[in-house]
Amino acid sequence: MADFDAQPGRATQTDLSAAQRQADEIDLHAGLDGVAGLVAGARSIGDLLGDVAAFAAHAIPGVDGVSIALRRTHHEPSEVQICSATADFVTEIDRVQYDELHEGPCVTCMLTGRVSVSGSLGSDERWPHFGGRVARMAVHSALSLPLIVDDQVIGAINAYAHARDAFGDHAVQLGTQFAKPAAVAVYNAYLLAGAxxxxxxxxxxxxxxxxxxxxxxxxxxxxxxxxxxxxxxxxxxxxxxxxxxxxxxxxxxxxxxxxxxxxxxx
Structure with a gap:
């Protein structure tokens, strides 16, 4: 699978049963079908991002909350233009990450264009301020997936879980599969909304x-x-x-x- 930015010592969850893998694949394809069926029409970009976030929460195993962030073009990676979340605690995490601390898995993900994953945010040295702050909210795992169109990072999908080591290699793989078509759908909707x-x-x-x-x-x-x-x-x-x-x-x-x-x- 693709290279990604992982916390050292993170658990990979290689002991999944065949039945669990099959169930996860079914959820992934349901999420992909949902994204493929999205039509922007007269809906706002915020409403469409909300749908994509909901489909991502269904497609990626182990998720307790998801947000979709769109980056301001040609700005600093922490400068997010619009964000939509599936849960209030994720909205608070996004506020801390983008508006207050300007560090975290999504900021790193949008800067590098690589997947960022952590299974113990409180001890993750990559984001010393963000990790401890979010761990005190009883959120310990994070998975950020870049939304890439024509080699340009337009935003990210951010998945969070209360459990430690919630996102192993299997979850990263499924999330990556979901992020590719999701990026195209989000980008097309953004262009249509702008037009x-x-x-x-x-x-x-x-x-x-x-x-x-x-x-x-x-x-x-x-x-x-x-x-x-x-x-x-x-x-x-x-x-x-x-x-x-x-x-x-x-x-x-x-x-x-x-x-x-x-x-x-x-």
Missing amino acids: RERTERLQRALSSRAVIDQAIGIIRSRSGATAEEAFDRLKRLSQADNVKLAVVAEQLVDEAVRRARARKTP
Whole structure:
């Protein structure tokens, strides 16, 4: 199997029965089927990450809680853009790791692009501050799997367990198998969400521009000003009221419509 970053002296759990291995394989394929069936659609990226985290918790044996973290592009590895967790204690672990200590298995995983695994966080010298802090929360095992697309680490899957040595080589192998298609699904959803956001911003900008043009036309018809003079007057109104230009324009247009309707009323 692939090389990974493991805590020295970690147990590998090589004594799994054939029945247990078969059951774990079934759970893995169920998780993979779930990821394959995800469609971003109109859902937020946060909701989709929540589903991927839930599927990961099903696919990786020994898990008590999972989070999915997306890394800010071209930023420090501890700078996470968005994170979704399956349990409150994992949310707290993520807060400690990313916002407070800036060290831990996920930070290392996203920095190196390698799987990070620990079976006794309290004695893991790689993360002396994080390990002791999380061990006091009765969480002793961690498994972080990089989400890699085109050789770029876009984030990580982070699995945690209360038991010691919860993630042996078998769990690492299944987690690695899950992480590859999960990375593609997450990345595609992220791109789609970004494209949808840009489209919505453009639509809002076009709508605002149309309202501003209407307001300029109203000012010109009332005052005989040029387009530039009308726009300058609109800007002064915006600055005087400390209100966005599009809002001032919309108010002016609405007022003009109300006056027009009032004149038509017998």
